[in-house]
Amino acid sequence: MRDLVKKIFCSTLFTLVSANLYAETYYIDVRTAEEYAGDHIDNAINIEHSKIIEGINENNINKDDTIYVYCRSGKRAEFAKQMLEKAGFTKVTNLGGIEQAKTFIEKNK
Secondary structure, three states: OHHHHHHHHHHHHHHHHHHHHOOOEEEEEOOOHHHHHHOOOOOOEEOOHHHHHHHHHHOOOOOOOEEEEEEOOOHHHHHHHHHHHHOOOOOEEEEEEHHHHHHHHHHOO
């Protein structure tokens, strides 16, 4: 019995460590394609807020990945954040508007 508990513990620990090692960070612009074309954060993915779950799945983003969402004012980003959390994503942050997002990124380089 002790060996079984040890194997289960080691397997669980390995899974948790592995998941964190391979987790990615994504910046997602939840505005329209037209707004995104006008200005966006480098390397941000454009997924309109109303299609957030579909877009996340198309981009193969995992539930353990870190996701930052932003829009013009933060309202659509909050909608997207709530939808992602309902779907089981655990590391989602609403950065607010694009200018706030740019400030956040600059401070966290």
